[in-house]
Amino acid sequence: MTYTVPQELLEIILEKAPYDLIVGIPSYNNAETIRYVTETAAKGLTEFFPGYKACIINSDGGSSDETRETFLKSNTGNVDLYSFVYEGISGKGTAMRSILEIAAEAGAKAVVFLDSDLRSVQPFWIERLINPILSGKTSYVTPYYIRHKYDGTITNSICYPLTSTLYGQKVRQPIGGDFGVGREMIEIYTNKDPQIWESDISRFGIDIWMTTTAINESKLPVYQASLGAKIHDVKDPGKQLGKMFKEVVGTLFSLMETYKNNWSKTSSLKNSPIYGEFLEITPEPINVDIDNLINSCKKGITNNKEEIESIFSYEISEKIFEIASSSGRVDEDTWISVIFELSNAYRKPDLRDKIIKILVPIYFGKTADFVIKTTHMNQKEAEKEIEKLLEKFIERKGELTKIWKI
Structure with a gap:
């Protein structure tokens, strides 16, 4: 050792x-x-x-x-x-x-x-x-x-x-x-x-x-x-x-x-x-700059247009570009597709830095979508939204194995 x-x-x-x-x-x-x-x-x-x-x-x-x-x-x-x-x-x-x-x-x-x-x-x-x-x-x-x-x-x-x-x-x-x-x-x-x-x-x-x-x-x-x-x-x-x-x-x-x-x-x-017994506690609030998330999403996608086109499928690339030209919010279905495709592309070492670079602004868009969607929700209601995302990941796991060809 x-x-x-x-x-x-x-x-x-x-x-x-x-x-x-x-x-x-x-x-x-x-x-x-x-x-x-x-x-x-x-x-x-x-x-x-x-x-x-x-x-x-x-x-x-x-x-x-x-x-x-x-x-x-x-x-x-x-x-x-x-x-x-x-x-x-x-x-x-x-x-x-x-x-x-x-x-x-x-x-x-x-x-x-x-x-x-x-x-x-x-x-x-x-x-x-x-x-x-x-x-x-x-x-x-x-x-x-x-x-x-x-x-x-x-x-x-x-x-x-x-x-x-x-x-x-x-x-x-x-x-x-x-x-x-x-x-x-x-x-x-x-x-x-x-x-x-x-x-x-x-x-x-x-x-x-x-x-x-x-x-x-x-x-x-x-x-x-x-x-x-x-x-x-x-x-x-x-x-x-x-x-x-x-x-x-x-x-x-x-x-x-x-x-x-x-x-x-x-x-x-x-x-x-x-x-251990489940504890009912109210955590400290966190302030999130939503406008910054949305602007960073749009700008990041626009600045990495060539990289996005070279890594993603045509269908997903078009969805991402549409997001950049409109709301700057990444919905759950698009997000899951992004994660599935990038996880497979990450298997190529020479693409790894590029993959993280293009994932960051998309992540900002996903975070903005979640923050806006849950603004008026309490902690338990927001947690249910996270569980819904998990359920969608599970429902689509078959797509992941096909993308990975295993």
């Missing part, structure tokens, strides 16, 4: 090992929030798992705002704290990989990953992310959040419906950021070919990779932990997309090739079990 953990630190940790439970917190310039996350995690470990030896590990990307110093000053009682700057490619995935490496060596029964910008984490989150693992029901737990209807638009429009449709397990937050990982999956992740970590999974592709790998390779079903609301540093989907979209969607499409023999034979859909 090629380690991303400094060897000196690993030796220090292993002197105190084995650790039963590990909470891992990846970070980069999160000094304002990391102490709260750390102390809350420690309370959860102490309250719910007093008989287990535990530690909290901060894997940092080289913060310049005293994130690590703040972490190490946290009051965690008997729960050990370790902080280090990981080695290798900069990104969330590498940070999480380093924690998995420690967990594998330290004999951990379970690892919980928590985002370092969380403001809603509670001690019971630790119990709900770990207990299904310790009880032998699963080796991978995803979060089940109550999120504002406009938070997590990449999840709602792509990751949730496509992942559920492909692999037959309905996982609402496949890229939620906060996960529980059991021994089986720790071994699977850390024994992967090191070259796989040179891809987008070293960055924001890590969450969808971990979830998809667990669905396809674990002997146990994926569980979901009811965690209530997720309150973190939210972003307007039309203004702060950045590299996350490329890395998440690119990883999702790449994994379709990896597991095509699985999803091409999957025709049913089952609910992944939810652990």
